[in-house]
Amino acid sequence: MFTELNVILGFDHLKPPKGQFVLISDSLTDGSFLIHHFLSLYIKGGWKVCLLALAQSFGHYNAVGQKLGVPLTQAREKGQLRFIDGLKCSLQMYTCAPQEGQGENPLRALRDKKATLRPLYDLVKTQICSEEGVLEGPTLLLVDDLSVLVSLGVSAKDVSDFMHYCRVLMCPTQQGYCRVLMCPTQQSQGAIVSLVHKDADVEDEENSTLFRHMAYHGTVHLAVEGLSSGYSRDVHGQSNLY
Known part of the structure; x- marks a missing residue:
């Protein structure tokens, strides 16, 4: 693919x-x-992936994966794919009262300011x-998508802090980070891919602030934009690399 x-x-x-x-x-x-x-790139290569899904369910990713020839269900069963259902956690915060024995909801910040x-x-x-706090081989952290947290009321600063850590x-990128977290340098095996919306026709100061923070920290920026000429049957947009 691509x-x-x-x-x-x-x-x-x-x-x-x-x-x-x-x-x-x-x-747009x-x-x-x-x-x-x-x-699909990491799964096909046999590498580990942690997918923090804030926008879609596992069924959605699995359906797309099947079209791409990537068996996500099998990867999840083998432990190659670790799936964090952020969408379910966010829904529980708004629709369910906390129950004893269920553990702490990782998105309690949605209700507790x-x-x-x-x-x-x-x-x-x-x-x-x-258990030693290190990555074991090339590992991808995939976050889809950060704008959801801002839309649900989490401040851009808190989201930016989360992504910083x-x-x-x-x-x-610096040995000082490893010393603070007491992590060995093998953690350079990791990579992060995250999506942030930046619609030109929407004024959202918090999301704009989040985008600026992420663009500053990112090593590669892939900007996907709609065509200025409008919808086309054959070509629907363009991608820019920064």
């Missing part, structure tokens, strides 16, 4: 990106096809790291 894009970026399923934070933004079109591209996304970070860390965990 062989030309892999050539431009310099990786494929046998040589996945390491130590990179790939930001996907879309404007849907950039989620790139989420499925990176997901004093809470942070630290529980969500801790959950991500337990899904992708060994995820970036330090997955692809530290």
Whole structure:
């Protein structure tokens, strides 16, 4: 899938990106096809993936994966794919009262303005790291998508802080990060891919602030935009690499 894009970026399923934070933004079109591209890339290569799904259910990703020839259900059963159902967690925060024995909802910040996304970070860390707190081989953290958290009322600052710690965990660029988290340098094996909406016709200051923060921290920015000439039957948009 998207062989030309892999050539431009310099990786494929046998040589996945390491130590990179790939930001996907879309404007007046849907950039989620790139989420499925990176997901299938890692699964086909036999690498580990942690998918934090805030926008869709597992059934959606599995249906798309089947069309791409990627058996996500099998990857999940083998432990290659770790799926965090953020969509379900967010719905539970608004529709269900907390019940004893269910554990802490990692998205309690949706209802408790004093809470942070630290529980969500801790959950991500337990899904992708060994007991020693390190990554075991090339691992992708895929977040789809960050704009959902802002739309549900989480501040851009809290979301940015969450992604900062995820970036330090997955692809530290300075030894100081490893010393603070007491993590060895093998964590450069990790990579992050995340989607943020940046619609040109919508004024959303919090989401715009989040995008600026993510663009600053990202090592690669893939901007998906609709055609200025409007809808076309054959070509629906364009992708820019920054």
